[in-house]
Amino acid sequence: MHITNPGLLDYRAKRRGEGLQAHSVNRDFAYLKAALRHAQQIHGQQIPSLAWKELRAKEPDGRTRFLSRDEYDRLLAVCGKELSLIVKVAVSTGLRKNNLLQLDWKEVDLSSGMITVTIKGNKRHTIRMPANIRAALSTRPERKGKVFDTTNFRKDWEAAVRKSALANFRFHDLRHTCATWMRMAGVDIADICDALGHSSVTVTMRYAHIEPDEHVSPFDRISERVWSQSAAHSPEEVQTSAIKH
Structure with missing residues (x-):
């Protein structure tokens, strides 16, 4: 054929x-x-x-899907021990599904706290493990072959999504959740780009979605600094400091 x-x-x-x-x-x-x-x-x-x-079939533009804190808690509540760890590592690192499920102990260095995987374009990408992940992996009884037990993974994942009532949700959206939560925490977009191994900040912007009611704007950040300075010093102190300098 x-x-x-x-x-x-x-x-x-x-x-x-x-x-x-x-x-x-x-x-x-x-x-x-x-x-x-x-x-x-x-x-x-x-x-x-x-x-x-x-x-290629035309895909919808700008699909936006990431977990709220409530959705995340609901998902973890119905996950078994192994799936729960996989979800936590996915959101903590932003690793792609294939890299995560195929993660081998050869790619994990607990002594240095590094995970090094091969990503798109046959490039090597290194992640510094957060302390919680490092601690969790340190307790694994076997450190040979695949890090996670993915037996029945698809069945367990689909059941967890269904039980937690997550609408229009895929595993890759955990990567979007990682990027978005980083952005909400005030992480610079360039740093998120580097952390996720993206080719450009433009790509990262499609991942780091921000909800206005959860985001601290640049105006809020500068305002906090300006007003804290004003509150810390009286007009007399400011004038004295200006004369000294």
Whole structure:
């Protein structure tokens, strides 16, 4: 069977007609593209010239989904011990699903507190583990092979999302939650970009969503500093200090 642009367009239409989301169709195309590249580079096979950009299904612009604190607590409440740890590490580090579920002890250095994984573009990305993660992993009885037990992971994850009544939520949204909570805590966007291993701040801005009622604006931050200075010194003290300098 030959793989052609018309054939893939038919596949896209059929799968979308069956109710498959655009991002899922595009993920199938990404897997196919990777497989074809592997066949070409490793086995020297000739592969068809395909219009990948035109083949992609259009995804909704600016999807925004991250956990509120209440949703996070509800999710953890219905997770088993292993899934709960996976969720906590996901939100604490922003690691992608594949990096997290396939995490090997060879990529974890408890002595230095570092996790080093391979991310998109075959780049190495290092994360400094927060103290809580380091402590949790230090208690693991086995430190060989995969760090997490992912047996029945998909079934357990889907059950947890259903029981916690999280609407329109995917595992990748835990990465969005990490970035957004960092931003809400006042972390600089450039630092978040570096922490998540993004190629640019523009990409990070799609992850670091901010709700106005939870965000401390730049005006609030400078106002706190200005008014605290005003409160700390009387007019006489300010005048005396000015004369001395």
